[in-house]
Amino acid sequence: QVMVWLFDTEQFEDGLELADFAIEQGQVMPERFKRRDIQTFVADAVIEWAFAEYTAQRSPEPYLSNMLPLVDGQWELTEQIPSKYHKLIGMRAMEAGELSTALKHLERSTELYPKAGNETRISKCRKALAKQQAAPATE
Template sequence: MSTPAQRHRDKHRAMQAAEHAAATGQAVGDLAHSLHLQLLALEQDQQRLKALDRIADKVTLKRELLPKYRPYVEQYLAGEKTHQNPLFATLVVWLFDLGEFEQALDWAEVAIAQGQHTPTRMKRDFPHFVADTVLEWAEQQAAEGQAVEPYFSRVFAHVAKDWRLNEKLTAKYFKFAGLLLLRDALGEPRPSAVSDPDVLEQADTLLVKAHEWDPVGAQVKTHRSRIAMRLRALEQD
């Protein structure tokens, strides 16, 4: 067991090497090969984050810290051996917090394939964390009439095929995908704004799947009724 003096020395070495990596973009020395030392440096920075009250301040600090740890994660990903890597897992979460979705999803897909655990403070596994995060973002974007692609469809493809999410979250994805096809320029799901019967039928199929996954909570009956009304109106034109 290490002594307090050794632990202090290790933390000092870890922080020095981390600062070098942040400045040069290269992980060198002991820290480049020691997950233990990497995590010692991360532990100190996690304490700095914990001391901040405002989410905006936490985001700012994470953005400053990311270059410090990115070289170690990139070196790990370039290697042939895989193992549980808490630093990698933490940076995946940080990337989502920072809104860097493309990099976040690239790394999250690797983390899921490797069976990486989410950081200890999180109760969700990576598929549920990623799906929750992207759906919450997509709902806000769509409500404001903003684009949700390519990130929503990228995650939805996993939800529909290979991520075993709970029924409620799976239903939410199918419902959102269906309503997305119906949204007008203002972001409102409005079947009357859609003139293509194929699009309406595709939306209805997705809503049916949402109901199948969560018959009580999906609440798609009204939307499906409006789609049916719009289809009848188009047939009469």
Template sequence: MARYSPCLRDNEIKQARSESLRAKDTGIAPENSSLHLQLIALEEDIKRLKQLSRIADKVAMKRNELLPKYMPYVERYLAEGDVFANQVFAYVVIWLFDTEQFDQAIEWAFLCIEQGQPTPDSVKRDWPHFAADVVLAWCEVQAERGNSVEPYCSTVFKKVSNEWRLNEKLTAKWFKFCGLLLLRDIHGKALPSSVESADKLQQATELLMKAQEFNPKCGVKTVLDKIDMRLRALTDS
């Protein structure tokens, strides 16, 4: 067996110290470096983010600089298959949501849940609540503009309705949104009077009533009354 040279050990220590100082001074850690060095670099980058006043500037920094910097490390971590609490992975997932890269963000958020990854200290919610909040907020904006919310809406709502134990208010918001979505016209307005399908109206009713079960104050009574009026009009006609 080859002996471990003291000289080799000294060189490794010097290299580790050098990389640690470089990570702290520049915020850059080698792609294949340890989690420790990545965390040093990450800490410096978070400080830089906090110095920015505008949300748009923060988003641009995350998209153009930080994600390209840390994604290779995260991809290597996932490829190796050794699961451990990894704050670099967690921050990358948060930044993917912040930059609306939802395909990767949602996939990796599900993986964070599977791995039991904690969210970063700056995020006061667990992964299901964080992902459900962010995606719902995005869906609401898109729906009001008359844009498609798929496939992200269906992907997350499936989790909300079948797996995740979210608080009642957030769960109600999702059921309400999906119910109103069935009633929206091409301009993004939820108008029961514009819906010609009784089946679609019934589906919306079921979703909205479910929302009311979770949160009686979620504000769906008026819409339910309008749906009922529309169903009667379709039946009479």
């Protein structure tokens, strides 16, 4: 219950620390969170917050990037969850002009969950990268 409250109140440092402890101990979520394990709860809570921060034009870092190795690697989650992380990282990279990074994350998002809705962004990245590579280097 305390861990849930920490995430609800956006106290992620303490929430993540408590979550790690609970996962190590094999604890389960309270009954009202039917069929959700701690990893799923934490991953969902952080990505929902990250999208809200992004929408409000605030940075979801460092939590967004720090969670990626857990959600797409260590933890067993439904593919939609890590797909959302890659999608948001890709969107942010695209806006920052980091097209190859954006393309990598958007393609991974789509690989994990084909219905992620990244087709237009991937196409834009590929076209912009092709244009960059075709342009002569100016010195």
